[in-house]
Amino acid sequence: MQPVDILMLKAMHPGVMSAVEARFTLHRLDLAPDPEAFFQEIGPRIRGLATGAQAPVDRALIARLPTLEIVASLGVGYDTIDTGAARERGIVVTHTPDVLTDEVADLALGLLLATVRQIPQADRYLRAGHWPRQTYPLTPTLRGRTVGILGLGRIGRAIATRLEGFGVAIAYHGRRRQPGVAYDYHPTLLGLAEAVNVLLVVAPGGPETTGLVDAAVLEALGPQGLVVNVARGSIIDEAALIQALQAGTILGAGLDVFAREPHVPPELIAMEHVVLLPHVGSASVHTRAAMGKLVVDNLTAWFDGRGPLTPVPETPWTTRP
Template sequence: MQPADLLLLKPMQPSVMEALAGAFTLHRADTAPDPDAFYREIGPRIRAMATGAQAPVDRTLIEKLPQLEIVASFGVGYDTIDVGAAAERGIVVTNTPDVLSDEVADLALGLLLATVREIPQADRYLRAGHWPTRTYPLTATLRGRHVGILGLGRIGRAIARRLEGFGVALSYHGRRRQDDVSYAFHPTLLEMARAVDVLMIVAPGGPETNGIVNAEILEALGPDGIVVNVARGSLVDEPALIEALRSGAIHGAGLDVFAAEPEVPEAFLGLERVVLLPHVGSGSVQTREVMGQLVVDNLLSWFSGKGPLTPVPETPANAPSTGAAR
């Protein structure tokens, strides 16, 4: 049987590319000289797609692929995929949850500590030769702080478990109370922001959370407030955050994600109490390899007739394909 035709929107790590090329007839959108001609030619044959957060899958693209059965996304967030349009067609969408939770949680803790204790700033201070002439200024502390987690999902829980070891108070806000945790639940984000002085953002992106961390939330955190975002840049009103940092309405911020990645607002670069990372939350060799393998495994499982391994909640509960990858 002929291998299924698979569309790859952006290149992935070599091991994943090799596995996909070995199991499917691979079509790369990123190397197509004429995208319109490319989709006219191969669009009617495509049954699977592999993609990541940097390559949006909108309704227009989905409509170009009448035989599409499954979209396998690299990453836990899938707000760049129009899952509604996919569900209307009975198309399965998968992501790569769990396998990156610990890595992102580790990074989140590192980013929080780096922001509170100004670790990158102190490093630059030493490298610039200032230490022999004067000691580095005293910093803020994590001692006695109250951390509020926006989004107590897999990653949020992993962060909370790590924070327990630091002896800080913990609260959370999400769509519902979770009865199996002892952390304080706040029914609104504003209520939680008033109660805490560290806001750890781990909620999904999408229309419901777009700009949810706005000027009102930042003001509620207060002048000792710290914002750490390892979720999606879209959750934060970036102009409001820049103004809050400039004015001293909050103390500092640690950001791994931005609204228009890879572009970063230039105003952030001139702020001292900000730690900026280029979206590296899951960016270890080991974790990215496991994530890539889960993309491949979801596709292989689907075309072997076993159904998807890690479907997103919005995915229709339709029967798995009876086709074969090879």
Template sequence: MQPEVVEALASRFRLHRLDQVADKEALLSEVGPHVRGLAVGAQTPVDAKIFDRLPRLEIVSNFGVGYDTIDAKEAGRRGIIVTNTPDVLTDEVADLALGLLLSTVRQIPQADRYLRAGKWPTKPYPLTSTLRERKVGILGLGRIGHAIARRLQGFDVAIHYHGRSRQSDVAYAYHATLLDLARAVDVLMVVAPGGAGTEGMVNAEVLAALGPDGIVINVARGTVIDEPALIDALRSGTIHSAGLDVFAKEPQVPQELIDVERAVLLPHVGSASVHTRRAMGRLVVDNLVSWFDGKGPLTPVAETPWSRRA
């Protein structure tokens, strides 16, 4: 958690820092029976075992829009509210997604390394791929997916999407299955949430359907892509290239991916600007303050809906 978040929480609540003690079990045993609210980082596992240790827990405020590390269904079953930080990071992640796409298509990092290595005087950098005449498929047309689509419109590319259902208010081409989407496009933008329901859904068959000019961009969760299958597809030329901001086991990145010259790899920086992280932190605090002021949560997740009580 950022210092501003910690300071804001400490000014309003009695704050216990599980992340700063050597003996976490001892602290949980001491304060667990009294804890009513939990502020967690985006990759912090929160499951039934934690809920058992916090019998008075009312709310979990998550720093991040993704909350696949929290067992939200179990929280809902126990009457515990889970909140996340949507909207405040949508534009930042969408901007990064487009930057990652352009960097991958035009090989911007590779060209930068080429110049720095002093190779330009020897010969020009090789010609690259292009966005011209490409069809872009978005896996997960939620808030961030919509923001990415709006930005893509400025590049005059055809936009397709796949999700749980067709959205009646958009004109983009809908595909009922991910495989159908992959067959129709040559760029796949992965913006689907993580979790068991999406794990490994971008698999070898989907990658093969993209074809040898296919490009995969992932700004969602690393688990959505079958990482070994992606490595094989890149090595064999089954697809052209990949731009990844997320990985299956962060911060460890497979050496096989690092060794692929046609992959652009970022250290999960989609929302990592000072402006956006501050806004996310404020929303973590505001959710807790609103809850304990009796006003209800500001941004509850779908598994723990909230109806304002009289």
């Protein structure tokens, strides 16, 4: 069988790279001294592409790979891939759902608790030697709060299940009411924000959700409101969030994602009532290994003629072209 050429735009999990190299012929764009010469020589041979959210796959890149058949993405979100351009060419796009659900849900709960109980701030207070002179100030609490979830998909449901154990009221907003779900449903995000004082953002990224959490939504949360985002930075109007935090329109925020990663606005970094993480929602050794295996399994299944394992809805697969 003729070796299959696979392109990797940037370095990925070592397990992914070694597994791809063992099964296919791997090419690394990030190691190419002359990218233009690379595309001219190697581009026409590339049949598969392995990537992650930090390496966008746009229409121009797809056009440079005339024999591309599959884009295997590491992550549940795939808003950095032009699925429309892929669909036009008959290219299937896959992602890695389910294997990261529990990890991200765990992190979301941890980030919520860290934000409301000021865990990182208390840690810094102790390390700075302040405790012998004065006890740490009392913090806000999760008690008596109502948590609103924006996006009750796989991860949103897993977060809600965990929240039930904390005895808080739960509500949600999405494109439609979900059958068999007992949580209060709000047909508008503004309505959800008015009914809750914690907003957990778990919706998919992309043009439909860009700036969805705006100044009006933040104001509706109220002065005791908290925002926790483990989805995509683009979903929150970052400038409006900064203004709301500076003005005391809301109480605080816990953010694992940002609009221009890895660049974080200095205004956010300067605030003590904000907890910031470097997009580590699924970043455990166990879960990243499982995600990487699914990337490789999708490539292997495709080129073995079995079809993709986890194609995205925008590029449905019926028969191999």
